[in-house]
Each structure stands twice: as structure tokens, then as C-alpha cells.
Amino acid sequence: MEIPQIELKQISQKEELPFYELEKDLRTGKAVILKNSLRKIHPVAVGKRLRCKINVNLGVSGERINLKKEIKKLKAALEYGADTLMDLSLGRRAGEIRKALIKECFVPFGTVPIYSITQEKTAGLSRSKILDEIERQALEGVDFMTLHCGLRKKHLEYARRRICPIVSRGGAIIAEHISKTGRENPFYEYFEDILKIVKKYSITVSLGDGLRPGACADANDKAQYSELYELGKLRKKCLDYGVFAMIEGPGHVPINLIEENVKKAEEICDGAPLYFLGPLTTDRAAGRDHISAAIGASLAGFHGVSLLCAVTPSEHLGIPDINDIKEAAAVFKIAAESVNLAKGFNSEREKNKEISEARKSFDWEKQFSLALDGKTAKRKYKLLNKNKDKFCSMCGKDFCAMRKFSECAGVK
Amino acid sequence: MEIPQIELKQISQKEELPFYELEKDLRTGKAVILKNSLRKIHPVAVGKRLRCKINVNLGVSGERINLKKEIKKLKAALEYGADTLMDLSLGRRAGEIRKALIKECFVPFGTVPIYSITQEKTAGLSRSKILDEIERQALEGVDFMTLHCGLRKKHLEYARRRICPIVSRGGAIIAEHISKTGRENPFYEYFEDILKIVKKYSITVSLGDGLRPGACADANDKAQYSELYELGKLRKKCLDYGVFAMIEGPGHVPINLIEENVKKAEEICDGAPLYFLGPLTTDRAAGRDHISAAIGASLAGFHGVSLLCAVTPSEHLGIPDINDIKEAAAVFKIAAESVNLAKGFNSEREKNKEISEARKSFDWEKQFSLALDGKTAKRKYKLLNKNKDKFCSMCGKDFCAMRKFSECAGVK
Numbered sequence: 001m002e003i004p005q006i007e008l009k010q011i012s013q014k015e016e017l018p019f020y021e022l023e024k025d026l027r028t029g030k031a032v033i034l035k036n037s038l039r040k041i042h043p044v045a046v047g048k049r050l051r052c053k054i055n056v057n058l059g060v061s062g063e064r065i066n067l068k069k070e071i072k073k074l075k076a077a078l079e080y081g082a083d084t085l086m087d088l089s090l091g092r093r094a095g096e097i098r099k100a101l102i103k104e105c106f107v108p109f110g111t112v113p114i115y116s117i118t119q120e121k122t123a124g125l126s127r128s129k130i131l132d133e134i135e136r137q138a139l140e141g142v143d144f145m146t147l148h149c150g151l152r153k154k155h156l157e158y159a160r161r162r163i164c165p166i167v168s169r170g171g172a173i174i175a176e177h178i179s180k181t182g183r184e185n186p187f188y189e190y191f192e193d194i195l196k197i198v199k200k201y202s203i204t205v206s207l208g209d210g211l212r213p214g215a216c217a218d219a220n221d222k223a224q225y226s227e228l229y230e231l232g233k234l235r236k237k238c239l240d241y242g243v244f245a246m247i248e249g250p251g252h253v254p255i256n257l258i259e260e261n262v263k264k265a266e267e268i269c270d271g272a273p274l275y276f277l278g279p280l281t282t283d284r285a286a287g288r289d290h291i292s293a294a295i296g297a298s299l300a301g302f303h304g305v306s307l308l309c310a311v312t313p314s315e316h317l318g319i320p321d322i323n324d325i326k327e328a329a330a331v332f333k334i335a336a337e338s339v340n341l342a343k344g345f346n347s348e349r350e351k352n353k354e355i356s357e358a359r360k361s362f363d364w365e366k367q368f369s370l371a372l373d374g375k376t377a378k379r380k381y382k383l384l385n386k387n388k389d390k391f392c393s394m395c396g397k398d399f400c401a402m403r404k405f406s407e408c409a410g411v412k
Numbered sequence: 413m414e415i416p417q418i419e420l421k422q423i424s425q426k427e428e429l430p431f432y433e434l435e436k437d438l439r440t441g442k443a444v445i446l447k448n449s450l451r452k453i454h455p456v457a458v459g460k461r462l463r464c465k466i467n468v469n470l471g472v473s474g475e476r477i478n479l480k481k482e483i484k485k486l487k488a489a490l491e492y493g494a495d496t497l498m499d500l501s502l503g504r505r506a507g508e509i510r511k512a513l514i515k516e517c518f519v520p521f522g523t524v525p526i527y528s529i530t531q532e533k534t535a536g537l538s539r540s541k542i543l544d545e546i547e548r549q550a551l552e553g554v555d556f557m558t559l560h561c562g563l564r565k566k567h568l569e570y571a572r573r574r575i576c577p578i579v580s581r582g583g584a585i586i587a588e589h590i591s592k593t594g595r596e597n598p599f600y601e602y603f604e605d606i607l608k609i610v611k612k613y614s615i616t617v618s619l620g621d622g623l624r625p626g627a628c629a630d631a632n633d634k635a636q637y638s639e640l641y642e643l644g645k646l647r648k649k650c651l652d653y654g655v656f657a658m659i660e661g662p663g664h665v666p667i668n669l670i671e672e673n674v675k676k677a678e679e680i681c682d683g684a685p686l687y688f689l690g691p692l693t694t695d696r697a698a699g700r701d702h703i704s705a706a707i708g709a710s711l712a713g714f715h716g717v718s719l720l721c722a723v724t725p726s727e728h729l730g731i732p733d734i735n736d737i738k739e740a741a742a743v744f745k746i747a748a749e750s751v752n753l754a755k756g757f758n759s760e761r762e763k764n765k766e767i768s769e770a771r772k773s774f775d776w777e778k779q780f781s782l783a784l785d786g787k788t789a790k791r792k793y794k795l796l797n798k799n800k801d802k803f804c805s806m807c808g809k810d811f812c813a814m815r816k817f818s819e820c821a822g823v824k
Contacts, residue, residue, distance in 0.1 A: 384730025
């Protein structure tokens with residue numbers, strides 16, 4: 001760990017956690033820092049006692065490739081408040097895209113190396129291919145990497161019992177490899193070799209959940225928890241090697257199972273920071289899965305998840321466009337800041353008070369400046385109201401509750 | 413209670429609650445039925461052991477009036493799955509709007525009579541004006557009415573301590589009346605007279621929360637709970653008179669206080685069905701307050717709220733347009749069905765399983781038919797994919813996890 005003291009002090013302040021507590025959490029792996037030692041960015045810390053944060057996924061699939069568009073998406077995600085970004089690009093030009101994106105990215109940047117390793121159909125998952133790709137991306141400056149190391153051969157039979165056996169791309173690639181070769185997951189086999197590489201660059205490992213449930217009926221099942229136990233063991237190895245690790249989580253989980261899901265991950269992985277995708281609280285929200293995911297993410301964040309991976313309105317339907325990215329980031333920012341208010345962060349409490357005061361005094365500009373997405377709020381306000389005034393078109397002048405009470409019921 | 417047995421049987425089936433349990437809940441006021449005895453609609457039952465439902469608000473303010481537009485909004489709300497509708501119209505043409513809307517509405521229809529009583533600025537809140545208006549609307553067929561009966565003179569000092577003292581329109585009108593006249597809330601004073609009228613038409617009283625917190629910092633405070641205790645007493649009176657009653661709830665409540673908020677309302681009001689507006693889990697989501705509200709509503713619903721009042725993206729900014737209404741209804745439908753899945757309703761569990769099976773088998777049309785808003789999902793899918801196929805543009809053909817696993821990893 002080579003984070004300068006001054007950076008740690010800044011983190012401690014921003015995260016409202018005393019310096020020695022931050023140090024303690026970093027030492028015990030309860031908090032991690034996302035920053036490749038080769039990169040020149042402000043490090044971002046992730047952990048349960050720190051502010052809940054959001055990640056936004058970018059990237060092209062084999063079907064659609066446009067570098068300029070991807071950079072626009074990246075800028076939009078940052079503008080809407082993404083704390084970290086991940087490039088999930090697939091296909092032949094994945095490397096090119098990654099290099100272009102990382103250059104523009106001033107927050108921690110994550111990848112899923114298996115996507116590049118298997119970009120050519122002929123490529124198998126050999127030891128050298130895996131380690132070479134990880135070192136290549138490490139040298140490019142990637143700050144954190146999702147590695148599906150916990151999905152083991154013996155787990156596949158549990159997956160087969162499910163409604164949707166495997167919905168993780170990385171998980172499916174590994175399952176395919178296991179099925180075709182009859183061998184163990186190579187990311188599991190070569191885990192210590194991987195750790196030796198990532199340690200050199202202070203890269204954080206994000207232990208991927210190849211068996212995350214992709215249907216509410218599959219949530220909290222044997223497949224998910226069996227892999228989770230494996231992740232817990234691997235995370236211990238990370239600690240032994242002095243490598244930071246996060247634990248990835250689902251997926252699709254109904255509201256009544258979210259708390260158990262989070263607590264179990266916390267317990268099995270001894271307080272490692274959790275990084276969840278959603279979870280989606282219903283399977284039926286296609287077209288608006290950013291909503292079902294934000295509902296689940298808020299609850300998961302409240303119960304202890306530290307990093308929320310934004311889901312877009314295109315989930316289950318296709319690759320997100322720039323508007324999807326904006327909407328996903330904006331909606332997940334609401335989820336994360338709702339969690340931060342609930343967790344009692346002073347800065348968030350103050351901002352909430354300030355915007356409410358501004359609301360009471362009809363200071364519209366101040367409201368927009370304090371809103372999580374002030375631009376959208378302002379555009380909508382202008383659309384709905386002809387004139388700025390001490391009321392809005394919701395109730396009109398005569399029936400504005402705020403106005404009525406302050407005028408007639410004696411608020412000083 | 414004059415609901416025919418056959419209707420009760422239908423409710424019992426739809427709500428997956430045995431007939432005698434439904435009867436018990438209705439007898440003890442733990443469930444209510446929304447239906448004016450003069451109206452020809454299917455009655456809708458609301459209660460904790462029944463399916464979580466959504467209400468959508470319609471109506472014009474003094475600033476904007478267009479009857480055709482309101483009817484379009486009503487139809488949109490119904491199309492997007494509103495279980496009940498409320499007309500919150502203000503101003504001189506409120507009566508005209510109400511009559512037009514109720515004619516088109518095939519679900520329970522609610523109003524806030526105080527809005528019409530005070531439509532002329534000169535009008536005070538006299539006993540006869542209140543009772544006459546309630547009877548007028550009862551004769552028109554209104555199924556449930558929000559009445560702010562619990563806000564008392566002694567509560568105003570608690571409201572004054574708040575960041576946002578009163579944000580309820582009805583609450584503000586009553587506070588104004590109390591402040592100007594020095595007298596008690598007339599809805600409180602004439603409560604038994606009101607009950608005698610509504611009883612004749614089997615109208616359900618929705619006991620309004622004039623002191624609902626309008627800022628997260630004001631949540632679960634003395635003002636809110638003092639009024640709630642009053643509502644609990646009034647609800648007992650309703651039971652004595654054989655009148656159905658729901659209890660309205662907030663508002664703005666941070667995630668960490670939602671469970672307490674719901675449990676307290678449940679306890680104080682002895683299990684009466686709860687009808688909450690949101691709650692919003694942050695004050696900073698202007699422009700997307702349907703999201704912060706859906707997050708809070710899901711959690712509130714999970715903890716026991718029976719009817720979720722949809723909040724639109726225009727909240728805090730102006731009067732919602734038709735797109736706001738659609739978005740609010742669609743988003744709240746996701747919240748309510750997430751709650752119903754969590755509550756274990758078989759029909760919801762089955763639909764979730766079916767859509768997940770359809771997802772696995774790439775049966776797109778079936779997915780759209782089972783999605784909560786299939787039209788939007790289908791439009792988005794078409795936009796993002798050139799051809800229907802056994803994959804989508806998210807991962808492309810070679811990397812589709814579902815496809816890969818079923819082809820290579822041996823799912824039968």
C-alpha cells in the first residue's frame with residue numbers, strides 16, 4: 001500500500017472517518033483503495049464505514065462499436081456523478097476502446113480481463129494468456145479488475161437446478177471452459193500467480209460472482225452461496241498477499257431476501273467491501289430495470305453494500321445508449337445519497353437541510369444547485385412554470401402549503 | 413358494509429387471502445373496501461395482508477386547466493396500472509373536473525373535499541360548508557375521501573420548529589383557519605357529523621396527515637407523531653361508527669427511519685391500512701422524485717404500507733403532465749409488485765418465474781407480455797436490436813451468458 005499520507009488524510013476527511021479508523025479498515029481489508037500505482041488520479045476508498053458510491057459500466061459489445069460514442073458515454077457518466085467506471089467491452093477492438101477510455105477517466109477505472117482474453121473465438125483460457133492479459137491491463141493503469149475466481153467445477157451442478165443457471169458473462173465463459181475441458185476454473189487455479197501481478201500495481205481485485213442469481217427465484221440459493229464461500233476463502237488469500245479485495249454480489253433478489261444476502265456476504269467474507277449489481281427486486285421491470293435495481297441497491301446499501309453498480313433502463317434488452325447511461329447514473333446517485341443520508345453522513349445531512357430551507361424560502365436557484373441533478377430539475381421547472389415566483393404550478397399561488405403556512409400561521 | 417358475497421369471494425381469490433380471514437380483517441378494520449355504494453365499479457380492498465396497491469393523483473391547480481388533458485391523464489394512469497385514482501383539483505372548476513373524471517374512472521376514486529370548500533377565497537370552513545361538500549361528493553359517487561381531521565390547534569407549535577413546517581395543502585388550509593380564527597380544526601370538531609354522512613354511502617375515510625414531514629430532517633418528529641396519535645383515536649371512532657378508515661403517511665423519510673415510521677403508524681392505529689405518499693428518501697432528487705419516492709415506497713410497502721401514492725418526476729417543481737403521470741404510475745407499479753413478490757403472493761411469484769423462463773428461452777414476445785410495462789420494453793428492444801434472435805445487443809451472439817451456458821455447459 002503506497003498511498004501518500006496526504007491522500008489518506010483527504011480521504012479520511014471526505015469520508016468522515018477518523019484517520020486511525022480509516023487506517024484500521026484498510027489494514028483489515030474492510031476498506032480498499034482503488035488506484036493503480038501507475039495512475040495519476042485521486043484514490044477512491046470503498047468500505048462499509050465510508051460513503052456509499054456508484055460505479056457505471058461502459059463498453060461495446062461485438063455488435064456495436066463506436067469509439068467517440070463511448071467517450072461521450074464516459075463523460076456523461078462522470079458528469080452524472082459516477083465514482084468509478086468499468087469498461088466491459090467485448091470483441092476485437094476491446095483493447096483499443098479500453099486504452100482510449102482510461103485516458104479520459106479521472107476516477108478509478110475497472111475492467112473484466114476475461115473479456116479480452118476470450119475475444120478471439122479460438123482462444124482458450126491458458127495460464128499465460130490470463131496472466132499476460134492481467135499484466136497488460138495493469139501496465140495500462142487499470143485500477144481494479146473483476147476476476148471470476150470463485151466459480152468452481154463442483155458448483156455447476158447447482159447452477160443447472162436454477163431457472164436461469166448463469167447470467168454472468170464471465171461466469172458463462174468459465175463454465176464453458178470447465179465443461180469443454182473437464183478442468184477446474186483457471187482463475188481459481190492460478191489465483192496466487194494473479195495476486196503476485198496485481199500486488200505490484202496496488203490493483204484491487206473485485207472477486208466476481210459468476211453465479212449471481214439472474215432471477216428472483218434463484219436468489220440466495222446453493223449456487224450463489226457456494227461460490228460466495230469460495231470468494232471468502234480467496235479474499236483471505238488476498239489479505240495474506242497484501243492485495244485489496246472487494247466481493248461482488250447479485251443480481252436479482254426480492255426485497256425480503258436482500259438483508260440476508262448482504263449479511264451473509266459480509267459474514268462469509270469477514271467484512272470485505274461489497275460491490276453489488278442492483279439487486280433487481282423483480283424480474284418484470286424490463287425497460288425500467290434501473291428502477292427495480294435502484295430499489296434493491298438502496299436497501300442493499302443501507303444494509304452494508306459499499307459500491308453500487310448502476311443498472312440501465314436497457315438491462316435485459318440491449319446495449320445501453322448514452323441516455324441510458326445518464327439515467328442509470330442519475331438514478332443510482334439518488335440511491336447512494338439516500339443511503340449516505342441514512343448512514344448519517346454530516347455532509348449529506350447538511351445538504352438535505354439546505355435544500356429544504358431553500359425550498360421553504362422559494363430560492364429556486366439554490367435548490368437547483370443542491371439537487372443531485374440540478375440541470376434536469378431546472379429544465380423541468382422552467383417547462384412547468386411561466387414565471388419564477390413564490391409558488392409553483394403544482395398548487396398555484398393560493399394553495400401553496402409552504403407559502404400559506406409562512407404567511408398565515410405565524411412562522412417567524 | 414353492503415358488499416355482495418360474490419364480490420367478496422372475488423376479492424378473497426385475487427388477494428390470496430381465505431374468505432374468513434378477509435372477513436375478519438374487514439370486521440376489525442385491518443382491511444377496508446373502497447367503493448361508494450352508489451358507484452358501479454368492482455370494489456377494491458386495501459390492507460396489509462392484501463396485495464400492495466398504487467394510487468395515482470390527477471387534477472388541475474388554479475394555474476392550469478384543461479379538461480381533455482385531465483381525462484387523457486386519467487386514461488394513462490389506468491393503462492399503467494393505477495389501482496385507485498385521486499382527483500386533487502383546486503380552483504373554481506374543480507367540481508366540473510371531478511364530475512368528468514369520475515365518469516371515466518372504473519377504479520375507486522378519491523378526493524380531498526377541503527380543496528373544493530376553499531375554492532373561493534372568501535369561503536371559510538363552516539360546519540355546513542364542510543358537511544354539504546362531503547355529501548355533494550358522496551352523491552357524485554366518490555369512493556374515498558382524504559380528511560385532515562387529526563391536525564389540532566395544539567400541534568401548530570410543533571410544526572413551527574421544523575425546517576419545513578407544513579407541506580400538506582390540506583394541512584396548510586387548516587392551519588391557516590386555526591391561526592386566523594383561533595378555533596379548533598373544524599374537521600376534528602365535526603368528525604362525528606362527517607362519519608354519519610360517509611357511512612350512508614359506505615365511503616372510506618382516509619385520515620390525512622396534514623403534518624407529514626416535507627424534509628428528511630423533520631421525519632418522525634413530534635409534529636408528525638402527535639397528529640398520528642390523534643388519527644389513531646379518530647380511527648377508533650370510525651370503527652365504532654362502522655366506517656372504513658385508512659391512515660395517511662409521509663412524505664420525506666430517510667431510509668433508516670422508514671421501518672420505525674411504518675411500525676409506529678401500525679401500532680398507534682391498531683393495524684389500520686396505511687396509505688403513504690412515497691416516502692422520499694432524500695430531499696435532493698428534484699426532477700426525479702418519483703425515484704426517491706419509489707425507493708421509500710418499496711421499503712414502506714415491505715414493512716406494511718398497503719397503498720402507495722405515486723409521486724411524479726414533477727414533484728416540488730410543478731404540476732405533472734401526462735408523461736409524468738405515466739412515468740410515476742409505471743415506476744410505482746414496479747415498487748408495488750416488488751413488494752408483492754417479497755410478501756410471497758403466488759401469482760406474482762409465478763409471473764416472475766415465467767418471465768425468467770421466457771428470458772432463458774429468448775421468447776421475447778412472452779417477456780413483453782409478462783413485463784410490467786411491456787410496451788416500453790418492446791419499444792426499447794426494437795430500438796437496440798436489429799433482428800430478433802437468440803441473443804441481444806448487450807453481449808452479442810458470442811458472449812450471451814444465457815446462450816453460452818445452455819449450449820456448452822449442458823443444461824437439459
